[in-house]
Amino acid sequence: xxxxxxxxxxxxxxxxxxxxxxxxxxxDGHVVxxxxxxxxxxxxxxxxxxGRFAHQFARSRDRLTAPLVRExxxxxxxxWDEAVAKIADNLGRIKSEHGPDAIAGLASSRATxxxxxxxxxxxxxxxxTHNIDNCSRVCHSPTSFALRKSFGLSGATGSFDDxxxxxxxxxxxxxxxxxxPVVGARIxxxxxxxxxxxxxxxxxxxLADYGELHMGNRPGTxxxxxxxxxxxxxxxxxxxxxxxxxxxxxYEAVEELAGTYTPxxxxxxxxxxxxxxxxxxxxxxxxxxxxxxxxxGVTEHLYGSEVVQLICNLALMTANVGxxxxxxxxxRGQNNVQGSSxxxxxxxxxxxxxxxxxxxxxxxxxxxxxxxxxxxxGMKIPEMFDxxxxxxxxxxxxxxxxxxxxxxxxAHVQKALESLDFLVCQDIFETExxxxxxxxxxxxSFLEKTGTFTNAERRLQLVSAAAEPPxxxxxxxxxxTMVSAALGYEMGYETPSDVMDEIAEMTPRYAGQSHERxxxxxxxxxxxxxxxxxxxxxxxxxxxxxxxARFAALPYKEPGDAAxxxxxxxxxxxxxxxxxxxxxxxxxxGNLELLPxxxxxxxxxxxxxxxxxxxxxxxVRSRRGEIALxxxxxxxxxxxxxxxxxxxxxxxxxxxxxSSADVNTSCPEYKVIAVSVEPEASAAPLAREPERERxxxxxxx
Amino acid sequence: MEVFVDDKPxxxxxxxxxxxxxxxxxxxxxxxxxxxxxxxxxxxxVCMVGIEGGRAPVAACxxxxxxxxxxxxxxxxxxxxxxxxxxxxxxxxxxAPADHTELAAVARFFKLGEPRWQGExxxxxxxxxxxxxxxxxxxxxxxxxxxxxxxEVQGAFALTATGxxxxxxxxxxxxxxxxxxxxxxxxxxxxxxPTDAITEHLLLDLAASSATTNGEVER
Numbered sequence: 001x002x003x004x005x006x007x008x009x010x011x012x013x014x015x016x017x018x019x020x021x022x023x024x025x026x027x028d029g030h031v032v033x034x035x036x037x038x039x040x041x042x043x044x045x046x047x048x049x050x051g052r053f054a055h056q057f058a059r060s061r062d063r064l065t066a067p068l069v070r071e072x073x074x075x076x077x078x079x080w081d082e083a084v085a086k087i088a089d090n091l092g093r094i095k096s097e098h099g100p101d102a103i104a105g106l107a108s109s110r111a112t113x114x115x116x117x118x119x120x121x122x123x124x125x126x127x128x129t130h131n132i133d134n135c136s137r138v139c140h141s142p143t144s145f146a147l148r149k150s151f152g153l154s155g156a157t158g159s160f161d162d163x164x165x166x167x168x169x170x171x172x173x174x175x176x177x178x179x180x181p182v183v184g185a186r187i188x189x190x191x192x193x194x195x196x197x198x199x200x201x202x203x204x205x206x207l208a209d210y211g212e213l214h215m216g217n218r219p220g221t222x223x224x225x226x227x228x229x230x231x232x233x234x235x236x237x238x239x240x241x242x243x244x245x246x247x248x249x250x251y252e253a254v255e256e257l258a259g260t261y262t263p264x265x266x267x268x269x270x271x272x273x274x275x276x277x278x279x280x281x282x283x284x285x286x287x288x289x290x291x292x293x294x295x296x297g298v299t300e301h302l303y304g305s306e307v308v309q310l311i312c313n314l315a316l317m318t319a320n321v322g323x324x325x326x327x328x329x330x331x332r333g334q335n336n337v338q339g340s341s342x343x344x345x346x347x348x349x350x351x352x353x354x355x356x357x358x359x360x361x362x363x364x365x366x367x368x369x370x371x372x373x374x375x376x377x378g379m380k381i382p383e384m385f386d387x388x389x390x391x392x393x394x395x396x397x398x399x400x401x402x403x404x405x406x407x408x409x410x411a412h413v414q415k416a417l418e419s420l421d422f423l424v425c426q427d428i429f430e431t432e433x434x435x436x437x438x439x440x441x442x443x444x445s446f447l448e449k450t451g452t453f454t455n456a457e458r459r460l461q462l463v464s465a466a467a468e469p470p471x472x473x474x475x476x477x478x479x480x481t482m483v484s485a486a487l488g489y490e491m492g493y494e495t496p497s498d499v500m501d502e503i504a505e506m507t508p509r510y511a512g513q514s515h516e517r518x519x520x521x522x523x524x525x526x527x528x529x530x531x532x533x534x535x536x537x538x539x540x541x542x543x544x545x546x547x548x549a550r551f552a553a554l555p556y557k558e559p560g561d562a563a564x565x566x567x568x569x570x571x572x573x574x575x576x577x578x579x580x581x582x583x584x585x586x587x588x589x590g591n592l593e594l595l596p597x598x599x600x601x602x603x604x605x606x607x608x609x610x611x612x613x614x615x616x617x618x619x620v621r622s623r624r625g626e627i628a629l630x631x632x633x634x635x636x637x638x639x640x641x642x643x644x645x646x647x648x649x650x651x652x653x654x655x656x657x658x659s660s661a662d663v664n665t666s667c668p669e670y671k672v673i674a675v676s677v678e679p680e681a682s683a684a685p686l687a688r689e690p691e692r693e694r695x696x697x698x699x700x701x
Numbered sequence: 702m703e704v705f706v707d708d709k710p711x712x713x714x715x716x717x718x719x720x721x722x723x724x725x726x727x728x729x730x731x732x733x734x735x736x737x738x739x740x741x742x743x744x745x746x747v748c749m750v751g752i753e754g755g756r757a758p759v760a761a762c763x764x765x766x767x768x769x770x771x772x773x774x775x776x777x778x779x780x781x782x783x784x785x786x787x788x789x790x791x792x793x794x795x796x797a798p799a800d801h802t803e804l805a806a807v808a809r810f811f812k813l814g815e816p817r818w819q820g821e822x823x824x825x826x827x828x829x830x831x832x833x834x835x836x837x838x839x840x841x842x843x844x845x846x847x848x849x850x851x852x853e854v855q856g857a858f859a860l861t862a863t864g865x866x867x868x869x870x871x872x873x874x875x876x877x878x879x880x881x882x883x884x885x886x887x888x889x890x891x892x893x894x895p896t897d898a899i900t901e902h903l904l905l906d907l908a909a910s911s912a913t914t915n916g917e918v919e920r
Binding site for chain 2 (some may be wrong): 003004027032033035036038044045046047048049052053056177181185188189192577578590591593594
């Protein structure tokens with residue numbers, strides 16, 4: 001017997017948006033090991049410490065295994081029948097008393113496409129409101145908005161394979177070796193083989209060490225930097241005139257606006273030396289094939305969506321789009337942040353971003369679903385919280401999202417959740433948010449369900465159950481269809497594959513999608529009816545009226561928050577390699593041993609003037625709130641800035657974040673927060689190292 | 702370009718190796734230091750094959766094909782050289798490699814049992830400080846796959862080959878263990894290791910628990 005495992009299931013990773021294909025190995029009914037699938041298009045036989053090792057959260061003792069209902073201040077175990085009946089009664093009551101728009105739902109960017117589609121149908125058809133949103137609101141909604149404005153479609157223009165084919169890659173506001181480790185490794189390997197990297201980030205990211213040029217621009221000045229690059233490209237006649245004339249509109253206004261952004265002026269705004277701006281512009285524009293990659297360091301700003309449009313401008317004027325090795329690749333945060341929005345879990349759009357205000361589209365869904373729907377958009381996440389506090393929103397159904405930890409202005413979110421008459425949480429663990437719930441439903445992790453995720457390359461990949469949900473927990477597909485039926489609305493699906501068939505039927509750009517066709521290799525949308533997919537978009541036309549891309553003439557504007565005498569430092573928040581977002585999963589694995597607590601990264605010179613040393617616990621104050629955590633000194637951050645992550649609920653980083661948000665999409669400004677840092681008088685560290693020995697994990701259950 | 706593998710004609714691209722041709726022809730050639738994800742290395746001499754008209758067997762993984770080349774994957778001399786090499790490797794280990802490992806599969810292919818030579822064996826030397834990864838130095842056969850995976854797939858440069866001859870081994874960092882090295886816990890080393898010299902705590906726990914279970918069944 002040479003196989004140690006009773007079963008091996010090929011599935012898709014449930015961590016970041018890279019979309020690694022995994023082999024999940026099972027013994028004694030549980031996933032005991034994960035190895036990379038050799039034929040994974042994004043990971044090519046590799047994975048990171050999250051995908052490969054951080055799977056034991058699924059076997060954690062504190063998994064939710066039965067429904068919980070609130071009773072006299074606490075929770076008690078309940079049957080599915082009781083929990084679902086309670087949901088149906090309360091949502092029915094609120095709907096009849098206050099109308100369907102007093103109810104809202106959140107789908108999850110960690111759930112499958114099928115789950116998200118069913119969730120938006122539940123809210124739109126069974127409840128009867130467009131108040132549906134998902135957590136991409138707080139990360140890449142600006143990317144989606146801008147790519148649709150500039151090119152037409154909401155997704156990367158190419159694939160990760162373009163990185164290896166490019167001569168130059170410009171990385172802005174993204175730290176792939178921490179946030180997207182497998183793509184980070186691919187970029188690093190490409191750089192070691194000759195790819196020229198240009199990095200722009202307030203922190204000197206690891207990949208900067210492998211690059212040609214690093215620009216440490218001040219937080220919130222990406223727009224000025226992009227304008228500076230465009231200025232040099234135009235001034236030095238590095239633009240591709242033929243491409244601009246034949247494939248684009250609106251260049252003249254951009255050319256005119258860029259004139260004012262001389263490298264010297266941009267140096268004044270960004271702090272990046274003018275000579276570096278010139279060198280970067282030449283390197284990018286003189287390459288035959290150049291890619292631009294960006295992350296939340298671009299989007300989570302007051303004008304994040306405008307910066308993405310400026311990124312598109314730069315690619316358009318140099319014709320670096322629609323060809324192999326010339327791609328725009330936003331690195332998506334969560335495993336299915338692309339798909340959850342593709343599926344129409346948004347207040348203004350159905351599948352493929354088709355607006356609810358379009359009568360023909362809404363009519364088609366009305367006919368398919370047998371209901372009537374409004375032609376006005378519903379509430380975005382921040383609007384939901386505002387409405388709850390105002391008393392207009394009475395109930396929420398939150399699926400796979402911990403808004404009380406991850407959304408900005410935590411105190412406001414908590415107040416909103418408290419104000420609700422009725423809250424349903426559907427999750428795999430109790431969370432900060434579920435503390436406010438009236439009913440908590442035990443759901444399934446990605447290792448226990450079937451469906452598809454769409455990665456950052458627009459690639460749909462199969463998710464296959466490698467284990468059973470624990471206890472009486474159910475798959476999200478089962479739960480959502482069951483709740484819908486209890487609300488008197490039968491959806492008529494038997495399996496998630498049926499859901500995908502309906503998505504294909506209702507969406508011309510997804511017409512050829514099916515679980516069978518997705519197979520082992522995946523499919524990159526748009527997928528034609530005959531199953532032909534699209535690794536590269538815009539090879540001969542853009543998906544906008546007239547087939548032409550749109551330049552956007554957008555000036556630099558100052559960020560929403562700025563340092564002053566009271567709050568002299570700028571806090572940037574982000575992600576660390578060992579952990580994933582709210583940490584719900586990774587903190588329940590050995591990754592906690594690798595990174596047991598969070599720290600505030602401070603430049604040694606700032607630390608000296610503040611009188612703090614490495615390891616000291618400090619109080620960080622913003623205009624919104626304060627937190628305490630230990631300090632780590634590093635020269636990787638620019639002076640005047642501090643950095644921390646948001647993975648640890650005990651640190652509560654988002655207490656510091658205000659309500660400033662992207663002007664077009666309401667994506668919060670997590671990246672520019674004016675703070676003060678002081679030594680804590682009573683040194684009682686909030687984040688302490690847990691006393692923990694490695695247990696023999698096989699015996700843990 | 703056309704070559705013949707065990708008399709079967711196969712069409713290959715310019716620069717393809719003998720191993721690639723053999724794979725296209727569906728002729729099995731055992732390998733140990735080879736990994737598709739890594740640059741060719743040619744250290745283990747397990748993929749030896751015969752070339753008609755050639756003076757001696759060649760390593761399939763590093764030998765480029767030439768037009769009309771006639772490859773013999775079952776060449777007797779090549780098989781004997783490879784088999785003896787594997788047997789020598791096995792003779793240094795304190796115990797037979799676990800059944801699931803590539804080394805065990807190669808040993809089965811050559812029908813190798815207890816090594817004929819009784820020489821010095823590596824004493825057990827386990828480093829389990831990392832939460833996931835375990836080093837079992839005694840099982841290292843110096844194929845270099847882990848070091849190359851760390852360099853060529855991940856780019857963490859955390860592993861180094863150390864020592865010479867019988868003492869050749871690998872080390873994380875400067876023998877400080879994975880956690881103090883530049884390791885990012887991607888696990889590529891454990892994934893590629895053909896002997897379990899680098900493996901996971903959970904898999905060792907699983908092996909231990911199934912050994913116990915099987916023992917109870919036998920009693």
